[in-house]
Amino acid sequence: MISKIVAIQGNHPSKLNSLTDTSVFLANEIQKKNYRIFYYDPKNLSIINSKVIASGFFIKFNYKNKKFFKILKKQKLELAKCKFILIRQDPPFNLEYISATHILDTIKNKVKILNNPTSIRNISEKLYSVRYQKYMPSTIFTQNINEIKKFFKRHKKVILKPIHSYSGNDIYLLNRFNMKLINQFIKKHDHIMCQKFLPKISKGDKRVFIINGKVCGAISRVPKQGSFLSNMSKGAKPINIKLTTKENKISKLIANDLKKENIFFAGIDFIDQKLNGDINVTSPTGLKTLYDLSGINLAKTFWKELKV
Structure with missing residues (x-):
């Protein structure tokens, strides 16, 4: 029997920043619908007696508490019993990452896995952009x-x-x-x-959120003084923006292609209206930041698109 369980394959919650983390934001939203959250690290994934088993723990998230998560129960879980599995660990996209996608491939017809493990393996986040080079620097x-x-x-x-x-x-x-x-x-x-x-990176890039083949929103991230890195983990400041007509057109084209590739959730980036070549499919981020800037809750959109 399939339970109301969402399994998250990710880095330990103690390593996450609840103020910005997308995995926590998605988990917090689905908890409201009485789903239980099971959390495990990819290194704790096994195939035992032809079953995919993860050693992890059930967890409850609460933004109101200083410690935003509480581990309820440590246990092993057969992942085919979940309703959804979210692949949310940080890259690097290394052999461990690839092995985890192969293991999850064995149950992808029994449980909805986001993003599809075969698709993650086939879409190199940077090399996939080769097909869009006319829109890139x-x-x-x-x-x-x-x-x-x-x-x-x-x-x-x-x-x-x-x-x-x-x-x-x-x-x-x-x-x-x-x-x-x-x-x-x-x-x-x-x-x-x-x-x-592209020198205009000093004015910020744009991160576009794609959910189920739809362009759902965007934020800009402005590098700190003297830096050319627009990652918030490198001190960039997020601001609320809108896409230009050109950016929207390119985003819709890529969104359509990604849906055909079985990619449900992705993030793409623009600098000075040019695609910078990062097609983020392994663990896209930024949804909590968009919500804080604009009040737009794409975690709700995420689960609604899955008909939860």
Whole structure:
């Protein structure tokens, strides 16, 4: 029998910031409909006797308390007995992440998993953007140092990004060609993304929220003084904004494609009306921030789209 349980595969709640965290925001909303929340870390996922078992705990979230969560009961749970599983751990998208998607693949016909584990595995958050390059700043994906040198000569200021990292980690702004730095970067990350620097990032990027093939809202994140990183984890300040006609058109196109790919919840980013090439499907964030800025509750939209 399928119970009113939502399992969340994520980082331990003690590592989360309740003021901004989207997983907590989604869990808090579904609790109102008398669903129980079961929380587990991907490393505690197993296949035992052909059943997918997670060691974790039932948990209750409450924004009113200083400690915003209470662990109710530690136990093992057969995940096929849940109504929904939310894949919400932070990248990096590494072998552990891939193994977890393979394990969850075995029960995806028995329980609704968001996002679909096969789809997460197939959609590299940065490489998937190749199909939208006409909407992006000039971008290459390579580990060839000569190609990077040519690209740098053409654009003078270049952003280097690892393909499988997250939250603005390990991103470099290249003002002068530094062979040693680039070689170390490639050695650490293999293929990397090189992108023409857009100076208007100083005015902020735009994070667009896509739920079930629909463009549902957006916020802007303005880097702190002297920074080019628009991640809130790196000190960027969120502000309320609207999308331009051009941004809305591109967002709808991507939303439609992602729905066909079985991606239910995603976030995409624009800088100066150009797609920056991050198609966030592993663990999109920002819903709580949008709510605090605008009063728009996309956690309600999320569960409504699932017909809860």
